[in-house]
Every structure is written in C-alpha cells, then in structure tokens.
Amino acid sequence: MTEPARIPEHGRNAAELLATIEARHAEDIDWRGGRAFSLVYNVDDHEHEELIEQVGVRYLHDNALNPFKYPSVLQMELDVIAMAANLLGTAPNAGAVSSGGTESIFLAVQVARDHARRERGIAEPQLLTPATAHPAFAKAAKYLDIEHVLVPVGPDGRADVAATEAAITERTGLVVGSAPCYPYGVIDPIAELAGLAAERGILFHTDACLGGWLLPWWERLGREVPPWDFRVPGVTSISADVHKYGYTFKGASVVLYRSRELLQHQFFWYDDWPGGLYASGTSAGTRSAAPIAGAWAAINHLGQDGYLRLAEVVAATTDRLRAGIDAIDGLRVTHDPDMSLFEFGSDTLDIGAVADVMDDRGWNLDRQQGGLHLMISPYHAHIVDRFLADLADAAANHGESRGVEATYGGVV
Ligand SMILES: Cc1ncc(COP(=O)(O)O)c(C=O)c1O
Numbered sequence: 001m002t003e004p005a006r007i008p009e010h011g012r013n014a015a016e017l018l019a020t021i022e023a024r025h026a027e028d029i030d031w032r033g034g035r036a037f038s039l040v041y042n043v044d045d046h047e048h049e050e051l052i053e054q055v056g057v058r059y060l061h062d063n064a065l066n067p068f069k070y071p072s073v074l075q076m077e078l079d080v081i082a083m084a085a086n087l088l089g090t091a092p093n094a095g096a097v098s099s100g101g102t103e104s105i106f107l108a109v110q111v112a113r114d115h116a117r118r119e120r121g122i123a124e125p126q127l128l129t130p131a132t133a134h135p136a137f138a139k140a141a142k143y144l145d146i147e148h149v150l151v152p153v154g155p156d157g158r159a160d161v162a163a164t165e166a167a168i169t170e171r172t173g174l175v176v177g178s179a180p181c182y183p184y185g186v187i188d189p190i191a192e193l194a195g196l197a198a199e200r201g202i203l204f205h206t207d208a209c210l211g212g213w214l215l216p217w218w219e220r221l222g223r224e225v226p227p228w229d230f231r232v233p234g235v236t237s238i239s240a241d242v243h244k245y246g247y248t249f250k251g252a253s254v255v256l257y258r259s260r261e262l263l264q265h266q267f268f269w270y271d272d273w274p275g276g277l278y279a280s281g282t283s284a285g286t287r288s289a290a291p292i293a294g295a296w297a298a299i300n301h302l303g304q305d306g307y308l309r310l311a312e313v314v315a316a317t318t319d320r321l322r323a324g325i326d327a328i329d330g331l332r333v334t335h336d337p338d339m340s341l342f343e344f345g346s347d348t349l350d351i352g353a354v355a356d357v358m359d360d361r362g363w364n365l366d367r368q369q370g371g372l373h374l375m376i377s378p379y380h381a382h383i384v385d386r387f388l389a390d391l392a393d394a395a396a397n398h399g400e401s402r403g404v405e406a407t408y409g410g411v412v
Helices: 014-025 046-058 071-088 101-120 135-143 161-167 190-199 215-220 260-264 290-326 351-360 378-382 384-396
Strands: 095-098 126-130 147-151 172-178 203-207 237-241 253-257 268-270 278-280 341-345 372-375
Touching: 046 290, 071 095, 071 237, 071 253, 071 290, 095 101, 095 290, 101 126, 101 135, 101 172, 101 203, 101 237, 101 253, 101 260, 126 135, 126 161, 135 147, 147 161, 161 190, 172 190, 190 203, 215 290, 253 260, 290 341, 290 378, 290 384, 351 372, 351 384, 378 384
Parallel strands: 126 147, 126 172, 172 203, 203 237
Antiparallel strands: 095 253, 237 253, 268 278, 341 372
16 A cells, blocks of 8 residues: 655655656556547547647646636637537537536536526426436536436437427426437437427537537538537537547537527626626636637647548548447447447347456457447547457457446546
C-alpha cells in the first residue's frame, strides 16, 4: 500500500516531475495504438492533433466566466454555437457550449423542468427516457430532483413508441430519444417520439452527443439515417459533443434549442450579491477557455470536407468490423446499428471469457450486460485485420470466464 500523498515540503524539480508523469502516463490505456474503443476518438491526423494542442496551450490560463473580458473567446464560442446550429438546423444564437455531454444533458433537463413549471404550471415534472438513454439523464434527475421514468426498449434496441405513449402523464416535462444510444448504436424513432411530445406541448430532447458531429456527414455519404435533428417537428433541444466525433480534446459539447426563448430558461442571473450582478450561461462558474478554443480550431481545421473524409473512413471501418465479427463462428452483432458503434455477443460462447483473452492481448473492449462494445474512430482503420484475427482466435480458444463485471466509468 502506498502512503496517501502529501504536499511536498519543498517544491519538486520540474524535469523530475515531467519524467514521473511520463512514466505513469505510459501505464494508461494505449488509445494511440487503436486498442481503445471508447473514451477517446483517435482522429489519425497528427497535424490536427498538434493544432488543437497548441490552441489549448494558448488558452490554458484564460477564464471564460466573463466572455466580455476575452473578446477572442467570446467570438469563438459564438462561432462554435452558430456552426453547430447551422449543421443541425436551428437559429445561430440558440445554444451554448458546455463542458461535455453530461453538462449539456443537465442543462436541457433543467430547461425542460423550468419550462414545465413556468409555462405549463407543473410543479413536479417528470423526465421520460428509454432504458438505453445515457446515465447522464438519471444523474440529472437525481441532481435536479425530478422523477425519472424509464421505458423499456423494443427487441431492436430502439425506444418503444407505444410504451412511451403509455408512460406519458400530465406531469411529463421532457421526452428523450438518442441518436444513437451508446449501448447498441441504434437511433430511436425520433420523429414518432417527438410527435407524441409535441401533440401534448411537452419538450423533446434528442441526445446526439455521439451522433451530432457524425450523422450529418453519414447522411451526406448517402447512408440511411432516420431523422433526428431540428428538421423533425417537435424536437426542442439537442446535445452534440464536439469532444467526440467533432475531434477536439475533452471539455466541449454544444446544447442547442429550437429557439432562443427556450435557451433563456438556462441562463442564470443573480443581482443580490455584494460582488455585483452575476450572470452565467451554463452550470459552471469559472470555465476553461481552452476547450472552446480547441473546438473552434478543430471544426475550422477539418471543415466540411474533412468531416466527410473522416466519416467515410469510420463508416468503411465499421462495415469491415461488423462483417468480420458476424463471420466469426459463434459471434453476432446483437442489434442493427445506425452508426459507428455496436454491441456483439454470442448465444453459444462464454463472451466474458472471449473478452478475457482479448484483454490479455491488449485490446480494451467494453463489457456490457449483453455482450462487448465497439466504438470506431478513424485510427481503427489500421487495426481491423489484427483485431479480427485475435477475436477469431479468442472465440475458438478460450477458457472459463474470470467473471469481470460490465462497468463504465468509476469513482475514486
Ligand atoms: C449517447 C451519449 N450521451 C451522453 C454521453 C455523456 O457524455 P460525456 O461523457 O461527455 O459527459 C455519452 C458519453 O459517451 C453518450 O454516449
């Protein structure tokens, strides 16, 4: 057991500290080698990586709490919101940049809660989500103290429209669908769900944290994409993470609304403080300017042609991996994914034992309740053959499962 850390009595040498960090960092997951399938989106483009790193360093010390002290950050934030709004079909000023998918979801849930209270007179609004919706919704319900109603999904992994309709009550404040959901990579029937909500004056959120920066290009490549964005009547808010398939470093997501009026519910103004009027647009106070600048640089550096090129690579790699897995005896993709992530499992093999073998070979597959999870980013184009060879071997030759549980995230 190591002793709990204490602040050193005397400051330590910078070179020595950097060497320690380097050594420790080398123990972390090897995402650069294409051996991680979640957590990091490896763009496979050194120039792009170096650019966003430099931009991040340039803005590392700046505080976006008061954008008017940093006109350059303000402009970049407005630009990121406007570019996302243009991509997904809403007004250029009807959104905000947050620190990630979870914060964007919190904000959309808070807006819906307050909309239900103020505009519809519902004291205790409910949040209605399919069981596959990201846990950020359950977390938001807990933190914001609202009731969370979970609706089981259909056998295809998509939200069940009839079951959702049956679960709607007088108190429903927000209905949610994912584009796509994390566990299976399938897109919920957004048009039908949003229609149910709209008929009753209820807000509807599309969680496109994963798909927001990929599905528009997927569609332009001619792939079938069920409707999910603001072109769908009834969709009133969308979360879309730039730090996922927008290919910037962590800490950047966008939450967009159908109108600037809805966004107003998100803003916080406080005039009862000796420090003066305090205003803030998202849940954080002090905010690092670096992710805003990184997002701005990433979007501008890639541009539409860059995103299309990357989407093509991701789509082709997904096809190869899907087909390769389906061709391995005993393995099958469990649902029919609409994007670049999916679950695969087995009716005959001990899938936990297959994962153990893959772990031992240095692959980091995420274990889920129904199988193993893959999420593809551009770099994975380089590892398809090696991965499939190891997987086929693992499927054919494995022992008993070590009983590793399906987990995601963690607390310290
Ligand atoms: C569909 C979906 N929504 C929301 C989130 C939460 O995003 P974040 O981890 O950036 O808070 C994720 C993360 O993977 C996700 O896959």
